[in-house]
Amino acid sequence: MKATGQQPGVRIVKEELLSDNWYILKKVTFEYEKNSDQWETQSREVYDRGNGATILLYNRKKQTVVLTRQFRMPTYQNGNETGMLIETCAGLLDKETPEESILRETEEETGYRVDCVQKVGEAYMSPGSVTEILYFFVAEYNEDMATGLGGGLEDDQENIEVVELPFIQALNLVKSGEIRDAKTILLLQYAQIHGLLKEKTNSLHILIAGPYRSGTSDDPVLIEKNVQFMNEIALQVYETGHLPVLGEWYALPLIATAGSTSLGDEVFNRIFHPSSIRLLDHCDAVLRIGGPSQGADEMVKVAREKQLLIFEHLEDLPPVTQP
Structure with missing residues (x-):
């Protein structure tokens, strides 16, 4: 190989079209200048699918990112049992600049119309066989930018699931x-690395949702164990800097004061679950813990409808920057 700064000589001898069914696959025969000015004839298959762009949408206030999930046949053919991949929004350039393309793709795939994007780099993703250059962008989003559900274009047979996740x-x-x-x-x-989501300083008000009566056959000892487990998780949440709350902390004293005489009686049912739903209006997130529980799953469902954050593990909670 020639010394740094000196470019090797390349002479294209022949290009053969192998396929243009979807994109262009060629066999390129070329002469390559090696050491001591020696030339060697080589052949390579080159796949030209155009260039592309991709973007990470992030929200500092919510500490979330927007990704997509879709089926990818090549991965299914190579070890991915379901063929499903979680990805950043991306698409090929269609006679557009990278910026124009990614603005269009963002709205089509995620349902967010962002005002501006920041280019953070570009790279060849598979230089041994594919010509594509991928342009990388980031942009901050908020709910006011939502114009639809996203999911891609039906005409392009896209079936894309929009996935909003806590960054951590x-x-x-x-x-x-x-x-x-x-x-x-x-x-x-x-x-x-660049701390795009570091501006989060406020703690989150997090509802702990886990089994209360589920799996206990209404055995008071087992119910107490469930409550103790949730209390222990709440303490750990508190120690991360966030503010935890259990629906039971509010509901059980109210139920007793209202005259409930047994689990599941009319007074209990009138207050227990509805009070927790009301509590969600004052929370930022739900942490779902423990085993099966119809009530806890219902809390998660309602929280999603209210566009609250959903966490399933303590380690997923965002760090709190203390003042």
Whole structure:
């Protein structure tokens, strides 16, 4: 190989079209200048699918990112049992600038119309066989930018699920291998390294949702164990800097004061679950813990409808920056 700064000579000898069914696959025969001015004839298959752009949407206030989830046949053919991948929004350039393309793709796939984007880099993603250059962008989003549900274009046979995740959970999914798409890993690590979401300083008011009566057959000892478990989790949440709350803390004293005489009586049912639903209006997030529980699952469902954050593990809670 020639010394740094000197470019090797390349002479294209022949290009053969192998396929243009979807994009363009060629066999390129070329002469390559090696050491001592020697030339060697080589052949490579080159896949030209155009260039693309990808974007990470992030929200500092909510400490969330917006990703997508969709089926990818090539991964299904190579070890991905379901073929589903979690990815950043992305698309090919369609006679547009990278910025124009990613603004369009963002609205089509995620349902958010962002005002401006920041380019953070560009890279060849598979230079051994694919010509594509991918342009990387980031942009902050909020709920006021929502114009629809996203999901991609039906005409393009796109079936895209929009996934809003706490940023720390997305990073944990990279660590666990559940996120294994290169562009997504690069953008999430960029956001982490450059502190894009660091401005969060306020603690979250987090409702702890777990089994209360579920799996106990209304045995008071087992119910007390469930409550104790939730209290212990609440303490750990508090020690992270957030403000935990249990629906039971509010509901049980009210139920006793209202004259309930047994679990599941009319007074209990009138207050227990409805008071927790009302409490959600004053919370920022739900932490779902423990085993099966119809009531806890209902809390998560309502929280999603209210667009609250949903956490499933303590380690997914965002750090609180103390003043």
